[in-house]
Amino acid sequence: MLSVNDKLVRMANQIASFFRSYPEEEAVAGISKHIVAFWTPKMRRNLTDYIDEAGDRLDNLVVRALTEDTSGLESPVREATRDPHLLGAGASDAG
Amino acid sequence: MSPLGGYGDWEGTVLLSNALGYPMSYTHPSEIMDEIASLTPSFTGVSYAKLDELGSVQWPCNENAPNGTPMMHVDRFVRGKGKFMITEYVATEERAGPRFPLILTTGRILSQYNVGAQTRRTENSRWHEEDILEIHPFDAEARGIVHGDLVSLESRSGDIALKAVISERMQPGVVYTTFHHAKTGANVITTDFSDWATNCPEYKVTAVQVRRTNRPSDWQAKFYEEDFSLTRIAQSLDAAE
Numbered sequence: 001m002l003s004v005n006d007k008l009v010r011m012a013n014q015i016a017s018f019f020r021s022y023p024e025e026e027a028v029a030g031i032s033k034h035i036v037a038f039w040t041p042k043m044r045r046n047l048t049d050y051i052d053e054a055g056d057r058l059d060n061l062v063v064r065a066l067t068e069d070t071s072g073l074e075s076p077v078r079e080a081t082r083d084p085h086l087l088g089a090g091a092s093d094a095g
Numbered sequence: 096m097s098p099l100g101g102y103g104d105w106e107g108t109v110l111l112s113n114a115l116g117y118p119m120s121y122t123h124p125s126e127i128m129d130e131i132a133s134l135t136p137s138f139t140g141v142s143y144a145k146l147d148e149l150g151s152v153q154w155p156c157n158e159n160a161p162n163g164t165p166m167m168h169v170d171r172f173v174r175g176k177g178k179f180m181i182t183e184y185v186a187t188e189e190r191a192g193p194r195f196p197l198i199l200t201t202g203r204i205l206s207q208y209n210v211g212a213q214t215r216r217t218e219n220s221r222w223h224e225e226d227i228l229e230i231h232p233f234d235a236e237a238r239g240i241v242h243g244d245l246v247s248l249e250s251r252s253g254d255i256a257l258k259a260v261i262s263e264r265m266q267p268g269v270v271y272t273t274f275h276h277a278k279t280g281a282n283v284i285t286t287d288f289s290d291w292a293t294n295c296p297e298y299k300v301t302a303v304q305v306r307r308t309n310r311p312s313d314w315q316a317k318f319y320e321e322d323f324s325l326t327r328i329a330q331s332l333d334a335a336e
Contacts, residue, residue: 007287010188014291017185034292076180 008047009058016059022076024061029073031065099216185291187300191268195250195302197234198269199284202299207275215275226279229262229271230305240307247308248272250301253283254312259305270305274298278322283314 002010015034019027035044048066051058100107105127109119121127125143132138137155140163146152152163191198206222208214228248230240240246246259248270257272257279265271274281281298288297311319 011289011291011294014185018183018291021181021183038294078178 005046005050005054006057008043008050009054012047012062013057013059016061019061019076025073026076027061028064028068029070030075030077031061032068032070032073033075033077035065096217187288187297189286189288189297189300189302191302195304196268197303197305199248199250199301199303200269200271200299201274201281201285201301202271203275204273207273209275210277211275223273223275225258226273226276226281227258227260228305229260229265231265231267231269232261232263233267234265234270234305235259235261238305238307240305244307245309247306247312248284248303249306250284250286250303252286252301253280253314255280255283255315256308256311270303278315278318280312280314280318283312 012031012035015031016027019030022030044066047058047062051063051066098104098106102110103124105121105124109121112119128141128143128146132141136157139157140161141152141154141156145156145162149162153165153167154163155167156163203209204223206214206219211220214220228246230246235241238246240259240261242259242261244259245256247254247256272279272281284303285296285298285301288300289295290297310316
């Protein structure tokens, strides 16, 4: 049975696998934005605290995403459409 | 069919809301539709009268498209010509091996809906009374399994028992079952792997072994016992002589 922290490592490495085919800066931004958007703060804290212990098992892209300021980097994943009613018919994915 | 609980879902919601102190005074679902239309720009033109008149309405339905929009994105997507994304394949970490040489994939059939909380109470159950395990003739023969045998299905997570059906719909090496009946316990078998993006559980890839058996699994035996003890419908008694 994997520990909770090792499960976080596994999940984060899978996110890194998905973004690996993008340029590195975009991949780091993509991983960071995904983790911030969909993980709880506790999960993020736990994984950040576990970086040293995880060592090579944690993908370097994830380490960068957790420890660097990525606010100026652009993720390959666009944010959801905002104000779809202002953009015209079909701008919303609701329904 | 008329609602088994005596009330439609919307009526139940209204009763619950009123009981919790948030008054709702709808007397017909059309009033709820009107409220949705007043609040949702892409539904502004939708009403029960229009639905009755047109049969169905495809959204968006508003002042720009009074009868709805049968086909969206005809000339362009909202952002233009669309944007292609690279979607790297992220492989599962589940592995078949000597102890668990087969791959189980779970799925649905048309006549039951998910865990069947609604559909198992209907006549649909005549079409699908229980979950069965479909297995390719080669895999069955190697295990001495014939059509209708009770088999044990075991993974690294747990084990259950269910009836086997020999089927060439399966590829050799792959077995299949549905998860419509709680007493089967399909989730006892599946693992805690999930996908990276949405954490959706991985119900399509579980390494398993299949063997003949003559009894339900321990989990199922416990479940049957609890299910029976928690059922509040009185069991009929023989009349005293």
